[in-house]
Amino acid sequence: xxxxxxxxxxxxxxxxxxxxxxxxxxxxxxxxxxxxxxxxxxxxxxxxxxxxxxxxxxxxxxxxxxxxxxxxxxxxxxxxxxxxxxxxxxxxxxxxxxxxxxxxxxxxxxxxxxxxxxxxxxxxxxxxxxxxxxxxxxxxxxxxxxxxxxxxxxxxxxxxxxxxxxxxxxxxxxxxxxxxxxxxxxxxxxxxxxxxxxxxxxxxxxxxxxxxxxxxxxxxxxxxxxxxxxxxxxxxxxxxxxxxxxxxxxxxxxxxxxxxxxxxxxxxxxxxxxxxxxxxxxxxxxxxxxxxxxxxxxxxxxxxxxxxxxx
Numbered sequence: 001x002x003x004x005x006x007x008x009x010x011x012x013x014x015x016x017x018x019x020x021x022x023x024x025x026x027x028x029x030x031x032x033x034x035x036x037x038x039x040x041x042x043x044x045x046x047x048x049x050x051x052x053x054x055x056x057x058x059x060x061x062x063x064x065x066x067x068x069x070x071x072x073x074x075x076x077x078x079x080x081x082x083x084x085x086x087x088x089x090x091x092x093x094x095x096x097x098x099x100x101x102x103x104x105x106x107x108x109x110x111x112x113x114x115x116x117x118x119x120x121x122x123x124x125x126x127x128x129x130x131x132x133x134x135x136x137x138x139x140x141x142x143x144x145x146x147x148x149x150x151x152x153x154x155x156x157x158x159x160x161x162x163x164x165x166x167x168x169x170x171x172x173x174x175x176x177x178x179x180x181x182x183x184x185x186x187x188x189x190x191x192x193x194x195x196x197x198x199x200x201x202x203x204x205x206x207x208x209x210x211x212x213x214x215x216x217x218x219x220x221x222x223x224x225x226x227x228x229x230x231x232x233x234x235x236x237x238x239x240x241x242x243x244x245x246x247x248x249x250x251x252x253x254x255x256x257x258x259x260x261x262x263x264x265x266x267x268x269x270x271x272x273x274x275x276x277x278x279x280x281x282x283x284x285x286x287x288x289x290x291x292x293x294x295x296x297x298x299x300x301x302x303x304x305x306x307x308x309x310x311x
Contacts, residue, residue: 030100032058032293036249036286039278049282060100064217065093065251066208067106068224068231070193071186076161077171078269082256082301083225087192089299090223090254093290098196103215107224107236108189109203115188120195123211124202130213134244137205141232141239146283153275154265156228160258162269205235212246220246221288223254228276231255232284242285252277252287253298270304 034056039049070090074080098104106120115121161168172182180187195201200211212220220241222231231250232238241248259272267275281287289298300307 030060032060032063032100034058034249034288034292036288037252037281038286039282049278051281054286058219060097060102061215062217063097063219063221064103064105064212064215065097065221065223066236067094067104067108067189067193068222068234068237069107069109069186069226070190070224071108071111072188072190073175073180073185075172075175075183075185076258077163077167078161079225079256079258083190084192085301086254086256086299087190089290089294091192091194093223093251093254093293094194094196096293098198103211103217104196104199105208105211105236106189106193106195106199106201107203107208107234108186108201109230109234110184111186111188112201112203113187115201118195118201119197120199120201124200124204124207127200127207127210127214129206130210132213133206133209134240137209137240137244138235139205140235141237141243144239144243144284147279150279150283153279154228154257154259154272155263156257156259158260158263160226160228160260160263162260203234203236205240208236209244218247220248221251222248223251225256226258227255227273227280228257228259232280238280238284248285250277250280250285250287251290253289253291253300256301268305270301270306 036054036056038052038054040052042048042050067090070083074083094104105124112121163171175182175185189195202208202211222238222241224231227250230237234240238248238250255273257269257273257276259269261268261272265275277287291298
């Protein structure tokens, strides 16, 4: 009996190693079962659209998530509050994806000075130049030809701030008091959103493209803010990814718009977001929700009166 007990630790160590390897292999072998939603015209002669869902299976190793402009601060106080609401669910999405083997790219625009020398920044800078680097990948993309078929659904010409005027003025004074520019107060990504050692950090379209090609990425998910501005238009945004041939989707419950309900079409803020999502699904790319990766229910903001089912 003494010999049997003495061998137990020798047996336990290989068993633990086997179980650990099995668990890691199971994680890396899993696939993403996603439901891509897009809007399809009813007929060529009809102005109406119908919602179409297409199920796809993606390899996590061929999938990247780009986190767009989840800044630490913003000139719109309500925008800051909504980012704070999203962070916990977004962290869960990113953690699930990176454990499965996906590439995570953090893109807080105009904040690269903060990350100088960071391993994630170096990873982006050192990615080899892609042979198929698109000529205009470093530029904003304000529209793609498909969008000319429709009418842009909201008026964002005022910048989209939806703060109460008195609260907005107090917020601007607060930002100035802590030494930030009230019109552009961001210096980094919001601290609560985790950056892992294996993640990349860049706000340059060329570096994003280099990373995607280096890692053999076929599927690109955009999360972050703001849907109608940066998420659509940045050099690494939906339009650039779509027009340059990447299989890109918007995670529609992990985003927010800059829309002021005092502007046309005079709907509440969250309906404004839905209108932009519908525009994207019709003319730019499909959408999914965080539930496609995590299961359960899609995220919704506390202030959304619909608490919309399915995101």
